[in-house]
Amino acid sequence: MASKEKIGTREAIAATVYFLSTKLLISFPQHMAEMGQTAAWIVPVISFATATLGFLVIVALLRRYPGMSIVQASEKAGGPILGVIASLGYFVFFFATTILLIREFSETVSTALLPRTPLSVIMGVFIIATLVAAYMGLEAITRAALVGMPLIIGTLVLLNLLLLPQSNFDTIFPLFGPGIGKIVYNGVVHSGIAGEIMFLCIIAGQLDEKHKVQRMGLISLAVSATFMIVSTLNYSAVFPYPLSLHIAYPGYEASTLIYMGRFLQRIEVAFVFLWVISACIHLALSGYTAAVIIQDMLKLPSHKPLLPAFAILGFTFALVPSDVPQATYVDFMIVKTYGGFMLFAVPLILLLISRLRGDHNTNRG
Numbered sequence: 001m002a003s004k005e006k007i008g009t010r011e012a013i014a015a016t017v018y019f020l021s022t023k024l025l026i027s028f029p030q031h032m033a034e035m036g037q038t039a040a041w042i043v044p045v046i047s048f049a050t051a052t053l054g055f056l057v058i059v060a061l062l063r064r065y066p067g068m069s070i071v072q073a074s075e076k077a078g079g080p081i082l083g084v085i086a087s088l089g090y091f092v093f094f095f096a097t098t099i100l101l102i103r104e105f106s107e108t109v110s111t112a113l114l115p116r117t118p119l120s121v122i123m124g125v126f127i128i129a130t131l132v133a134a135y136m137g138l139e140a141i142t143r144a145a146l147v148g149m150p151l152i153i154g155t156l157v158l159l160n161l162l163l164l165p166q167s168n169f170d171t172i173f174p175l176f177g178p179g180i181g182k183i184v185y186n187g188v189v190h191s192g193i194a195g196e197i198m199f200l201c202i203i204a205g206q207l208d209e210k211h212k213v214q215r216m217g218l219i220s221l222a223v224s225a226t227f228m229i230v231s232t233l234n235y236s237a238v239f240p241y242p243l244s245l246h247i248a249y250p251g252y253e254a255s256t257l258i259y260m261g262r263f264l265q266r267i268e269v270a271f272v273f274l275w276v277i278s279a280c281i282h283l284a285l286s287g288y289t290a291a292v293i294i295q296d297m298l299k300l301p302s303h304k305p306l307l308p309a310f311a312i313l314g315f316t317f318a319l320v321p322s323d324v325p326q327a328t329y330v331d332f333m334i335v336k337t338y339g340g341f342m343l344f345a346v347p348l349i350l351l352l353i354s355r356l357r358g359d360h361n362t363n364r365g
Contacts, residue, residue, distance in 0.1 A: 008209075013216050013223075014145040014146040015142040018145045018281050019285050021228065022152065022278050022281075023193070025251045025279070027249065027324075029232050029235040029244065030250055031328065042183050043183060043187045043232075047187045047191045048193075054348075062204055064077070064354050069203065070090070070198065071087045082353075086350060090293050093198075093335060095310070100327050100335065102123055102283060102314060103321055104331070106126055108275070109122050112249075112272045126279070127314055134287045145285070153227075155271060155274045155275070156231060159271065162260070163234055163254055163257065171236060172236055192338070193336050194224070196285075200217050201213070235254060291306045
């Protein structure tokens with residue numbers, strides 16, 4: 001197999017933070033409100049804590065097979081049958097994420113900027129951008145993520161600050177919403193909302209400093225969790241429950257409330273422009289990750305021959321949901337639910353199998 005391109009620590013962290021945080025720009029806060037009601041901001045606390053434990057399990061599995069990606073390590077630990085099933089689960093998560101986000105981002109652009117443009121045209125532009133970026137390779141995508149990191153961080157910080165005058169934090173009470181037990185249950189079950197952390201483990205063999213994969217992941221999870229929790233809390237204060245259940249595009253709708261004087265209005269257009277750039281980077285990362293999983297499974301020399309087929313399939317499947325609510329429901333209530341099991345529970349099973357088989361840990365980095 002041809003040697004793969006390498007990326008540095010900063011690029012890997014930037015790309016992972018992008019991967020984890022960009023969902024804030026679509027319907028994430030709405031679905032947190034569905035699960036946590038007035039305690040919507042607590043759900044990502046539980047989900048990210050659960051995902052962190054799952055990530056540590058995956059790192060423990062990778063350390064038993066130095067230099068391998070999680071796909072290769074899964075096959076080594078679980079054999080050709082269980083390993084392939086696990087890898088297919090990883091692929092379905094990332095490919096489904098790509099498809100559904102293409103639809104969600106396209107609908108957002110259609111609503112906010114281009115209401116007269118056919119949805120298929122907007123989707124086609126996103127798919128072409130994803131295809132080109134994935135063809136350029138991981139190094140190009142992660143460097144774009146590093147350069148654009150101030151973009152998403154600045155957007156989220158600025159949006160939260162400008163929304164403070166519209167916020168009423170009395171709306172977060174009762175503090176534990178439907179009850180502590182239900183919040184914990186929903187947070188654990190939907191740990192797949194942080195499932196993109198698996199990206200680091202899939203490209204583990206392409207990291208310049210492979211021994212720092214755990215540190216990279218923990219930093220990425222901490223930064224992303226902070227933005228997720230604070231932003232969801234702020235959205236809950238701006239759109240109190242149950243109104244928050246009916247806001248299809250919380251980020252966009254919140255930005256329309258910002259008023260900075262009669263000479264500075266309609267600034268949501270600027271936010272949408274920034275979101276489009278962030279969406280392209282996110283889609284490039286998820287599309288590339290899905291292609292690399294299949295490349296490792298089939299032991300192909302390159303992921304590039306797979307991209308045209310993935311583009312056609314992605315465009316076709318993205319049109320299947322009848323509307324945005326259905327697409328977001330499938331994303332958060334199905335993919336992010338069962339995805340958490342595939343991404344975090346299956347590696348735990350593989351780790352136990354590896355220990356029972358007596359595989360030795362030869363790298364303690």
